[in-house]
Amino acid sequence: MHTLAASSSITLLGAGLLGRLLATSLARQGHRVQIFEAGGPEGVGSAAYVAAAMLAPLAESAVTEPGVVRMGQHALERWPALLAQLPAPVYFQRNGTLIVWHRQDTPDALRLRGLLERTQTLLPTLPHMQTLDAEGLAQAEPALAHRFGQGLLLPGEGQLDNRQLLAALEQDMQQLGVQVHWHSPREVSDFRPGEAGQPDWVLDCRGLGARTQWSALRGVRGEVLRIHAPEVTLVRPTRLVHPRYSIYIAPKENHLFVIGATEIESDDRSPMSVRSALELLSAVYTVHSGFAEGRILEMNTQCRPTLPDNLPAIRMPQPRVMEINGMYRHGFMIAPALHDVALELLEQGQSALAPQFDLSLQYTA
Structure with missing residues (x-):
């Protein structure tokens, strides 16, 4: 699997919760990042805009698998560090x-x-x-x-303010120099990653917008x-x-x-x-x-x-393309885990975290 070189060019599709998290993290690492989003900066079209943003791994265990619960445990510890990097405060609490x-x-x-x-x-x-x-x-x-x-x-369970977070991430993208294209939907097929004049990587985080690529959604x-x-x-x-x-x-x-x-x-x-x-x-x-x-x-x-099993998955359908989807009702609870696994895959070509979360990694090329 290809891995990121220094100052790589990365195109993200979808500026929902996960797209914004990855865009800011990759830009902070010195990569050249652009993101295409069908909606506007408020994120109104994303599931993250409406969600309650609860971080409740034990409570959610009644309807999901142990791997997702472990992702939730991971998120409770990761969110404070992720939020501390942002230019605006985001309400976060762990009152159970x-x-x-x-x-x-x-x-x-x-x-x-x-x-x-x-x-x-x-x-x-x-x-x-x-x-x-x-x-x-x-x-x-x-x-x-x-x-x-x-x-x-x-x-120990918690929550955060979803709309404050989306706004803070949007502000962070601006300050980090991420090129954001609002109201500009794109498909993976619009790019030829790795070729001259094209991005080094394409990351697809579009949620339901990716059904043209991921028919099981x-x-x-x-x-x-x-x-x-x-x-x-x-x-x-x-x-x-x-x-x-x-x-x-x-x-x-x-x-x-x-x-x-x-x-x-x-x-x-x-x-x-x-x-x-x-x-x-x-x-x-x-x-x-x-x-x-x-x-x-x-x-x-x-x-x-x-996805059919109600679990998230990451797949690489072709070289230099990564698709992340299937967050179901657990978006804020599992986004930090998916973010961290995606970064490991990009940087190292493998992930030590993925097996801990029973996360499906699909390599089709």
Whole structure:
């Protein structure tokens, strides 16, 4: 496999979360970087723009594989270093994840706890889950005192502000001299890497925009609310166990809350359905009645790029071309791991990290 030479010319396709992370890291290393993006600098068209940006490896282990959980552990330690390089502050905290449920949903909560306990047995380096009674819950999350009789606290898990991060990365690209081409979609086939006058490498991070190259990709729709609720003072991401869907509430700065739950096998990006809005709003009200006086700032939909096994993959379909995709619902939780593996592959031709994450590396040329 070819590796990067000093001051290589690199073209990235897609300026979502991973594209921006790689662009800034490669430019910081002294490479000549340009990036082509179908949308604008705000990142509105990317899944990262709508996401809650939770970093919850143990909580997500209920729906994913151990390799992804290890990527999440890696991300919790890597994000502070990545954020420290940026020219603007990005909200980041590790107050843990709280899981609560209503009495009638106790059987579903017990099943979830069993799944999380199995993960902790398999991955003992994860912080140990804590079972909370009503008093412990009130101490851990005073805003929910007297609202629930029990809960689970997953220590060490975290979150960040997705839009602050996208903006800080965009500013960093400008300062590092990355040539950014907004509203300029490109295909891998538009380039002949390695030839005279062409980039040395092409990295494709387009998510669903890469379906012309990666036919197995599909969209998984999510529907998300952004609410300003001054009466609510939750200090950590909170998840409500429910027999049909589990909602999450991710508190950001200044009483802003990102709330979501739905996961639909569709790449339909039409506005949120009335049913989804009613279900989200009624469920979040049962967590904290203060949401009733909140203001709905946005009702968003997004489609997450997903491969058949719901796991991320990196492939090299031809010399000097790398495609990274399939982050599914775990974008912010696994992006640092994919970023680090991609850099290892570019610099060394192999990755010591990839086996730790059970990450699929596909060499077809």
